[in-house]
Amino acid sequence: MTHRIALSRRTLLASAAAAAATWSVGKPDSARAQTFDRDALIAGAKKEGNLVWYATTGEDQINQALKRFKAEYPFIDTSGTVRASSGRLKARLDSEIATSRVLGDALQMGSFGQFLNYAKAGALDGFETPEMNAFPASFKQQGLWTVFRNSPVLIAYNSQKVTEADAPKSWAALLDPKYQGKIALLDSTTGGQHVHWHVLRDKLGPDYWAKLADNKPVIVSSPNAVIDGLLTGDFAFACHAYGYTVVEYQRNGAPIKAIIPSDGVPILVSPIGVLKGGPNPNAARLFVDWILSKKGQTAIVEIMNDYSPRSDVPAPAGLPAWDNLNKLVPPNWDAFAATTGEFGKDWEKLQAKK
Numbered sequence: 001m002t003h004r005i006a007l008s009r010r011t012l013l014a015s016a017a018a019a020a021a022t023w024s025v026g027k028p029d030s031a032r033a034q035t036f037d038r039d040a041l042i043a044g045a046k047k048e049g050n051l052v053w054y055a056t057t058g059e060d061q062i063n064q065a066l067k068r069f070k071a072e073y074p075f076i077d078t079s080g081t082v083r084a085s086s087g088r089l090k091a092r093l094d095s096e097i098a099t100s101r102v103l104g105d106a107l108q109m110g111s112f113g114q115f116l117n118y119a120k121a122g123a124l125d126g127f128e129t130p131e132m133n134a135f136p137a138s139f140k141q142q143g144l145w146t147v148f149r150n151s152p153v154l155i156a157y158n159s160q161k162v163t164e165a166d167a168p169k170s171w172a173a174l175l176d177p178k179y180q181g182k183i184a185l186l187d188s189t190t191g192g193q194h195v196h197w198h199v200l201r202d203k204l205g206p207d208y209w210a211k212l213a214d215n216k217p218v219i220v221s222s223p224n225a226v227i228d229g230l231l232t233g234d235f236a237f238a239c240h241a242y243g244y245t246v247v248e249y250q251r252n253g254a255p256i257k258a259i260i261p262s263d264g265v266p267i268l269v270s271p272i273g274v275l276k277g278g279p280n281p282n283a284a285r286l287f288v289d290w291i292l293s294k295k296g297q298t299a300i301v302e303i304m305n306d307y308s309p310r311s312d313v314p315a316p317a318g319l320p321a322w323d324n325l326n327k328l329v330p331p332n333w334d335a336f337a338a339t340t341g342e343f344g345k346d347w348e349k350l351q352a353k354k
Contacts, residue, residue, distance in 0.1 A: 036129055038289065044282030045076055051283040052080040054093065054104035056111070057270070058223075059083050061304050068299040069290055076283050085222075086111035087188070093275075097123060102277040105284035108148070108270055110192045115271050116337035119145060125276040127285050131292035138329075139309040145273030148291050149300055150307040152325060153196050153266040154258045156241035158230040167237065170263045171200055174239060175211050182236040184218040184226050188347040192223075192268040196240060197343050198336055199266045199328035213350045227256060242268065244305035247318050260320070264328040270306075 045051075055062055066078040084092065086109050096102045107124070109115040118124060119141065128143040139147035155174075157167050168174050174183060186193055200208055218235045220226050223245045226238040231254060246258040272291060274284045290296045297308040305316040315321050330336035 036289075038286075041282050041286045041289070042073070045073065045280070045286045048280040048283050049075065050077045050080060050105075050280050051287055052082065052103060052105045052278070052280065053078065053108070053287065054082050054084075054089055054106065054275070055108040056084065056086050056089055057108060057304070064303040065291070065300065068296070068303070069287060072290060072295075073286060076286075086114060090114055093118070093123070100277070102275055103279065104275050105278035105280045106272060106287050107275050108272045110268060110270060111194055111340075112269050112271060112333075113194045113337045113340035113343065115145070115273075116333060117340060119273070120337070123276055124273040125278075125281065127274045127288060129285070129289040129292060131289055134294070134310045134312065135292070136309055139269065145271045146288075146292055147269045147309055148272045148297070149270045149304055150309060150322075151192070151268040151270070152243040152260075152307070152319075153192070153268060154241045154243055154246060155261055156227065156230060156238040156246055156256055156258045157236060158233070158255055159257045160255045161230075161233055162236050164257070167257075167259055169259060170261045171208075171239075172204055172263055174237075175208075175215065177215065179237065180215045181218070183215060183239045184220050184229055184235045184237065185350075186223065186226060186240045187219050187221055187351060188344060192242070193240060193347060194340065194343045195268050195330065195336075196266045197347065198330050198339060199264070202330075203264060203328060209346055209350055217350070219351045227254070230256060243319055244316070247305040247316065250318070260325070264326045266328045267325075269329075 053062070053066070057065075062081060062083050066081060070076065070078060082089070082092070082104065089109065090111070093102075093104065093107070096104070107115070107118070124144055126143055132140055132142060132146055135146050155168060155171075168176070168179065173179075197209060217239065218229070220229060223240075223242050226241060227245055227249050229235050230238055241258060243258070246256055249256045272288055274281065274288060278284055291300065294310065294312055297310050297313045300306065301308050301313055301316050305319070307315055307319070307322050
């Protein structure tokens with residue numbers, strides 16, 4: 001029986017705890033990491049008056065999150081926030097770092113491997129808030145950065161164009177030649193595919209993606225585009241569909257159904273941290289403190305329809321409980337970050353094969 005995401009809270013699969021990750025990249029500024037004074041941050045942020053968030057999250061989601069943040073701290077102007085794909089954001093930030101003129105204050109990236117590489121290179125500044133203590137060790141590097149949202153990667157289809165019986169029930173099933181030319185994936189610039197690529201390679205073998213390439217997937221440019229293609233009939237199956245995108249379209253009445261693959265659910269993790277050398281360090285720290293708080297995480301779940309790593313924040317409406325997901329997460333984030341270049345080359349080959 002196919003397990004769907006729509007309005008189902010039944011036990012989906014036998015629960016499999018995500019493997020504990022290890023962190024060693026980056027060295028936080030110990031003086032800043034060990035002290036926290038919210039009143040001092042507020043006073044400093046009032047003087048700065050601005051926050052520039054570099055983010056790969058969707059524009060509407062960013063705007064809603066910043067609106068909630070400004071409700072708490074109305075004296076901070078957030079209009080300078082920059083939203084871009086992971087590839088474009090990397091190009092911008094690399095240029096700023098090279099010229100010693102960083103213009104962003106806080107950094108969030110969907111490409112976790114690239115984010116970890118920035119942390120290792122010293123591009124993030126040390127900062128610790130007590131809110132970090134509510135996050136599991138596998139979703140943070142204490143005093144440097146924290147994962148603030150978890151996005152499940154699913155298979156989706158248009159129920160008006162495809163029957164449930166014809167839909168693939170697992171990632172392994174996508175290798176069937178009958179799906180040739182009918183599946184879609186995101187291009188390499190959007191960032192989230194690195195985890196997807198990594199965990200399925202470990203789960204299904206190092207040749208999985210080469211075999212999938214033989215089925216000539218359609219490559220699209222964004223999470224919304226992959227769902228839009230289902231609605232227009234450009235392809236039959238979205239094989240990199242985020243849970244939050246599916247829920248958003250379902251709430252707007254789109255006939256989109258999602259399958260929770262029987263061989264596991266890759267989890268896209270989105271980290272956030274303070275950029276070193278940014279123009280508004282107090283506002284950046286105040287923002288990270290807020291987004292990691294229970295109030296901030298509740299807002300993120302409501303706005304982004306994603307899971308919070310905090311155990312005291314419920315799952316998004318319409319999604320199964322976090323503990324009921326057969327989660328696929330890299331067991332060692334250092335090893336994962338080291339495969340960034342390999343992933344890029346592998347994904348380019350996949351995109352080139354038509």
